[in-house]
Amino acid sequence: MSKEPITLELLNPRGEIEPPPVFAPAPRVADLAGKKIGLYSNGKQGVDNLYTVIEELLKQKYPDVKTTRLTGAFEIRDDEASAWASEVDTFIYAVGD
Amino acid sequence: MFIACDTFAEATKSASEDNAMPTVRFRTVTSAEFYRVRGSVEEVRPLAKGVIDDLIEALTAPLTAGEKGPGQVKKETDESAPVTVTGESYESAVEEFNRVFLENLWGDGLPLVPPTPERVKWMLSGTSRSPREAIGKVSPKQGVATVEKIAVNAVMAGARPEYLPVIIAIMEALTNEKYDDRHVLLSAGSFILLIVASGPIVKEINMRSGIGFMGHGWRANNTIGRAVRLTTLNIGHIWPALNDMGLTGRISPHTFFTIAENTELSPWEPYHANRDFKTDDSCVTVASIHGHSPMHNFYGGMIGTWNAKDILDRIVESIIRSDRWMFRQWGSKGVGAIPGSGGGGNNHMIILFPELVSEFKKMGYNQESLQNEIYGRASVPYDELSPEEIQGIRTGMEIGVVPPDRKEVFEAALKPGKTVPVMVYPDNVNLFVSGGAPGCAFSFNYYRIPPYNYTALMTRKITGATLTRAGTNNA
Numbered sequence: 378m379s380k381e382p383i384t385l386e387l388l389n390p391r392g393e394i395e396p397p398p399v400f401a402p403a404p405r406v407a408d409l410a411g412k413k414i415g416l417y418s419n420g421k422q423g424v425d426n427l428y429t430v431i432e433e434l435l436k437q438k439y440p441d442v443k444t445t446r447l448t449g450a451f452e453i454r455d456d457e458a459s460a461w462a463s464e465v466d467t468f469i470y471a472v473g474d
Numbered sequence: 475m476f477i478a479c480d481t482f483a484e485a486t487k488s489a490s491e492d493n494a495m496p497t498v499r500f501r502t503v504t505s506a507e508f509y510r511v512r513g514s515v516e517e518v519r520p521l522a523k524g525v526i527d528d529l530i531e532a533l534t535a536p537l538t539a540g541e542k543g544p545g546q547v548k549k550e551t552d553e554s555a556p557v558t559v560t561g562e563s564y565e566s567a568v569e570e571f572n573r574v575f576l577e578n579l580w581g582d583g584l585p586l587v588p589p590t591p592e593r594v595k596w597m598l599s600g601t602s603r604s605p606r607e608a609i610g611k612v613s614p615k616q617g618v619a620t621v622e623k624i625a626v627n628a629v630m631a632g633a634r635p636e637y638l639p640v641i642i643a644i645m646e647a648l649t650n651e652k653y654d655d656r657h658v659l660l661s662a663g664s665f666i667l668l669i670v671a672s673g674p675i676v677k678e679i680n681m682r683s684g685i686g687f688m689g690h691g692w693r694a695n696n697t698i699g700r701a702v703r704l705t706t707l708n709i710g711h712i713w714p715a716l717n718d719m720g721l722t723g724r725i726s727p728h729t730f731f732t733i734a735e736n737t738e739l740s741p742w743e744p745y746h747a748n749r750d751f752k753t754d755d756s757c758v759t760v761a762s763i764h765g766h767s768p769m770h771n772f773y774g775g776m777i778g779t780w781n782a783k784d785i786l787d788r789i790v791e792s793i794i795r796s797d798r799w800m801f802r803q804w805g806s807k808g809v810g811a812i813p814g815s816g817g818g819g820n821n822h823m824i825i826l827f828p829e830l831v832s833e834f835k836k837m838g839y840n841q842e843s844l845q846n847e848i849y850g851r852a853s854v855p856y857d858e859l860s861p862e863e864i865q866g867i868r869t870g871m872e873i874g875v876v877p878p879d880r881k882e883v884f885e886a887a888l889k890p891g892k893t894v895p896v897m898v899y900p901d902n903v904n905l906f907v908s909g910g911a912p913g914c915a916f917s918f919n920y921y922r923i924p925p926y927n928y929t930a931l932m933t934r935k936i937t938g939a940t941l942t943r944a945g946t947n948n949a
Binding site: 387395399404407408468 | 475476477478479482486491492494495496497498499508509512513514515517518519521522523526529530533534535536537541542543544545552553554555556557558559560561562563564566567568571575580588589590591594611612615616617618619622623626627630662704708709710711719807808809810811813
């Protein structure tokens with residue numbers, strides 16, 4: 378004698394998400410020559426060493442490039458981040474975790 | 475552009491979406507290599523040489539059409555859609571349900587109770603609040619925690635309807651616009667929650683507050699905590715090693731530390747009575763705490779004899795030891811809009827056992843006066859402070875880490891012959907009474923100002939209960 382299959386209807390436990398607004402990244406710079414490049418890290422140890430070498434390598438390829446560093450993650454106020462971003466042509470953010 | 479280790483690749487992608495830039499470029503290096511070589515410039519040089527061309531390309535190659543117009547972030551699922559599972563028997567259907575939910579990342583690794591409409595309706599019978607009421611949003615995806623969604627997760631956790639108002643109140647605290655749920659739920663530091671219920675509802679729903687109160691075997695304590703774990707996991711769309719980057723995993727991961735005050739044995743008023751709530755209220759207190767070596771033990775009636783004065787001395791010494799180093803950090807500017815976030819001293823959640831509190835009462839202390847005693851004694855002579863420590867405190871006073879209403883206290887303390895408190899407010903000492911006889915005194919702590927929001931310690935009144943005398947809107 379075959380038994381009827383058991384079906385369980387279950388309510389969904391997931392939270393509804395409002396799709397967030399979406400922004401495109403800033404247009405790329407065509408070339409790094411003569412540009413000011415921001416090197417921003419979340420303050421975890423070791424990124425400073427990586428950035429020291431990145432700076433060296435960038436300056437080997439683009440002798441007139443300038444770099445500026447900003448370190449966080451717990452020491453960056455909104456106004457400082459905005460001011461720093463306005464000073465650079467492009468930037469890298471390194472997460473050192 | 476981002477550069478991150480490969481173990482954080484999914485977290486980076488997820489964070490990019492959560493922060494409205496799903497097409498931000500990122501490059502990864504292998505964790506195994508980076509962590510081994512990051513200690514010196516010379517060791518990390520080959521790794522940097524290996525990625526420099528990728529970094530330059532990411533900074534200079536024109537954005538593609540897809541990167542320029544990324545459209546809306548796609549929802550991973552339809553969160554309102556019910557789920558149907560089938561099996562040859564009830565047992566096999568339940569097994570299939572557990573398989574599907576865990577495969578969808580909707581479970582916590584332990585067997586779940588099926589959230590059928592009937593069981594969810596049963597769960598909702600514990601509250602007078604509307605199932606559609608939105609309690610708050612959970613990080614990082616900002617999913618909406620409605621009463622019904624909390625009830626679904628409470629069923630899955632094995633909770634009972636009379637627990638639901640407690641669970642809702644916990645979620646109200648955790649999703650409050652000022653509570654930093656992001657750091658405690660997601661950080662690599664593997665932080666965790668302490669949840670304390672207090673007031674008459676504790677006895678009515680049979681929460682354990684005697685010997686073994688923080689352990690297993692107590693349905694109310696364990697399933698209330700588990701319901702919060704499942705609710706945060708499912709409402710926030712959180713998963714370990716995907717966007718919850720707690721490196722070790724989190725201790726007491728399925729239930730958090732969910733405890734209750736021992737209102738029957740405590741000679742004091744409940745904790746919340748000292749936090750602007752009425753004595754007869756029933757409340758929950760939610761506190762973020764450190765996950766690594768989290769307990770500071772002050773001992774009690776385990777092996778040796780004890781006396782209250784020695785335990786009080788140990789509490790004070792422990793706070794000085796854990797907080798003095800933070801003086802230098804008081805000058806940290808903080809992240810975002812909040813001065814000093816990620817520091818500014820600690821909050822201490824101290825759990826005292828009832829016998830000890832009886833002794834403190836004999837010594838003349840009530841909760842508030844003992845709190846003030848501990849605050850006052852947890853101080854360091856100004857003459858012993860280093861210039862760096864003094865500078866940290868002074869900078870903290872300038873930038874708002876020491877709030878304006880506490881400046882006068884610290885101005886007076888920063889003088890030869892005076893002592894400087896290691897905490898900012900007496901309220902940073904939080905005294906709870908739990909445990910049996912014999913008992914043990916211990917504490918947890920965490921930053922007074924968390925990294926990403928204003929607070930990580932909040933007490934909420936339990937309301938809307940329909941199955942208990944306590945926790946109704948009138949009690």
